[in-house]
């Protein structure tokens with residue numbers, strides 16, 4: 001099964017699941033609602049803390 | 053070089069070094085006269101791949117009758133061990149003593165100026181389309197299997213028989229678009245050759261067996277090439293029935309082995325049942341499974357359908373994005389024989405231009421690395437899509453160096469170097485900073501800074517212009533060759549100078565003119581989003597968009613959308629951003645360093 005992650009559209013605010021895997025080739029992502037490509041992955045809390 | 057594969061490729065246009073693995077044949081190809089005595093005594097019998105499993109071959113075999121060189125080869129996977137004591141029957145009977153079980157793969161390195169990629173294609177396996185009963189019913193075959201059965205050098209010497217009882221079928225059905233033109237199963241693209249392949253097959257069958265009953269189930273017949281419509285008409289005139297509709301179900305009559313095909317005839321809207329002796333599935337073409345190896349060796353890119361991408365679909369259809377590499381045949385897309393030959397001829401002549409010229413012209417947009425500023429981090433080497441930068445070495449302090457013949461001028465390296473060691477010969481950093489300054493000099497609160505890549509987004513703006521599409525004048529464009537050229541600091545600088553919104557735009561992933569340079573854009577924008585958020589700045593103020601040259605409308609729409617976003621950015625927010633991003637006292641802003649360097 002393809003892995004997925006939550007993404008937030010930085011144009012219209014829609015939150016959606018899109019294919020994502022840290023090892024897979026980068027995919028072009030678009031918001032299902034407004035088609036914007038400004039899709040930002042919502043990182044897990046833990047991951048975000050670790051990054052700090 | 054037959055029975056060989058490319059092991060490694062290095063270098064660049066005019067100076068490629070190709071290492072080829074000559075696989076061990078275990079038969080001396082120069083000595084072997086293909087008498088076939090060895091195969092007669094070989095005790096192994098396995099399905100012959102070339103004959104699509106309709107006949108068998110030995111472990112020592114010739115792949116196909118026309119093979120060059122005409123010499124046997126031992127398939128070590130099926131040979132009963134290369135231990136001569138275990139079998140070695142072939143060795144005993146070979147009068148010319150050309151069998152050698154101790155042979156090893158050899159590596160040959162050649163210097164070449166240009167490379168033509170002609171990897172061919174694979175075909176779709178229709179097993180997953182269970183409504184057609186391939187693999188469940190013996191008399192359902194694929195178009196590839198059909199070719200073997202009708203071929204004079206095939207397993208039946210061209211006498212067309214059905215697999216279940218080896219009788220000549222009286223009726224045959226053909227199902228088109230198997231694995232093609234489907235969003236759900238198989239592939240969304242048209243495989244280009246299947247319609248004409250079936251039409252040719254029907255004419256061939258009618259020639260061999262005039263009384264045969266032939267039905268073609270199709271959704272469209274695409275007979276667009278020279279002479280193709282005539283052949284289609286001829287097939288119809290010879291009595292081949294063309295039924296518009298793809299079968300929903302195929303069942304076998306267990307007594308006769310015949311097949312009952314249920315189809316909705318979309319011309320009449322009626323459900324019909326047709327009984328045929330055999331069913332041929334016209335399977336689509338796929339990119340070669342192992343083409344990924346070639347892609348990596350030659351730093352090529354692929355389109356969304358998995359075939360190799362050409363440098364430009366209209367102006368450079370046989371050139372690969374890597375200079376000195378050319379594409380032929382189905383490496384680039386599904387093609388018939390004529391188109392493959394045409395493209396191969398074009399590729400050969402394009403390659404010949406490189407070889408005959410002896411030298412090449414490089415556009416003056418390449419990267420230049422200042423060895424004194426290079427800190428040997430090697431990041432530029434990693435991001436260059438063309439492998440145009442030579443390896444750095446920290447220990448021995450070897451700085452990075454650009455091979456200008458291989459550099460395409462995308463500027464990705466320039467955006468990556470954190471030490472300001474790379475200058476792009478056009479679109480220099482200081483020129484870009486100057487453009488940002490000019491845009492934000494007055495009324496910065498009313499401006500949207502847009503970085504637009506030359507090939508797609510900027511061309512999309514042009515297209516919007518010639519289409520007379522309006523977009524707000526507050527959007528100010530800065531052209532870069534690739535979105536991968538956009539340095540993180542360009543964006544931060546724009547924010548520091550009071551930009552309410554910054555948009556980074558480039559080509560869609562599949563269209564990147566620099567192989568995959570725009571993937572670096574995504575990584576940079578993602579890093580910037582994190583950085584902005586950390587500083588308490590709304591990441592929404594940095595937007596990312598892929599716009600193709602043909603998407604003038606999209607360009608105008610995006611411009612209107614970001615303008616709406618701009619209106620919501622308050623002056624207070626902009627002021628806060630300026631403070632938050634202001635360089636720390638000790639730190640000299642990057643743009644200053646840049647300016648000093650170029651002065």
Ligand code: SF4
Nearest residue numbers: 426427429430432469
């Ligand atoms: S990124 Fe800059 S510093 Fe690092 S190796 Fe390349 S040129 Fe040198």
Ligand code: SF4
Nearest residue numbers: 436459460462463465
């Ligand atoms: S400009 Fe692009 S192609 Fe040229 S060296 Fe830099 S990354 Fe490679």
Ligand SMILES: [Zn+2]
Nearest residue numbers: 009012031034
């Ligand atoms: Zn959206």
